Every structure is written in C-alpha cells, then in structure tokens.
Amino acid sequence: MSYFTTTLTSASTASTPVYLNSRGYGPVTASITAATSTMTADYTLQYTLDDPQAAASIGWQSWAPFNSTAAAQTGIHFTSSQNFPDGTTFTFVAPIAGLRMASTALSSSNLVLKVQQIDRV
DSSP states (O other): OEEEEEEEOSSSEEOOOEEOOOSSEEEEEEEEEESOTTOEEEEEEEEEOSOTTTOSSOOOEEOOOOOTTOSOOOOOOEEGGGSTTTOEEEEESSOOSEEEEEEEEEESSOEEEEEEEEEOO
C-alpha cells in the first residue's frame, strides 16, 4: 500500500499533485481535512487520468458525484465547515493518475490531503 500527503496553504492555487501508479495498481482512497474549525476555505478535489510520464500536458477534472440521470456534472465545491474535524473521504475504484486540491478561498490555516493506493498483487 502506498501512502502520500500534501498540504494546501494559500488561496487561488492548487496543491502539489500526488501522482499515483495508474498501471497495475488498485483503488485509491483520499481524505481532506481542515486544520481548524475557525478557518475559511472553498476548494475542489481534482483528479487526472493523464500519466505524467507519458502525457505532454496534464488535464485536471474536479470531482463530482456520479449521477446516472445527468448528462454532465459540475465539480463539487467543499467548504471548511463540511470537513472539520472528521474530514471528507473519496474513493476511486478505477485507477487514476493523480490527485490535488484547488482552492478559491483559504484563510487562517491549511487543508491536508491524504491519499492511499492499494497495491495489486
């Protein structure tokens, strides 16, 4: 099992990406936690299917819940009040190549992204 962590500390930017092994590895679980209850944050979780070692450029999509009745889904914006103190958890059952956080508002503290990927045997 592989474990990664990254922190987002400022607004209007993205965190350092966590690149994963999308070939031969299994599901990915990620959690985002706000550092304090008094902070203000508005952010999205973004993923990519582009392999950074093979793609000329990386395209990032904002996570959206699956809805079989909708033709297109927009990315979900989360706020700090939604994930303190327990965090928000995401599971990707199909392999993905990377995850990161992107913030439109962030003050008074930081957000932490933790990612685990199951190794295939």
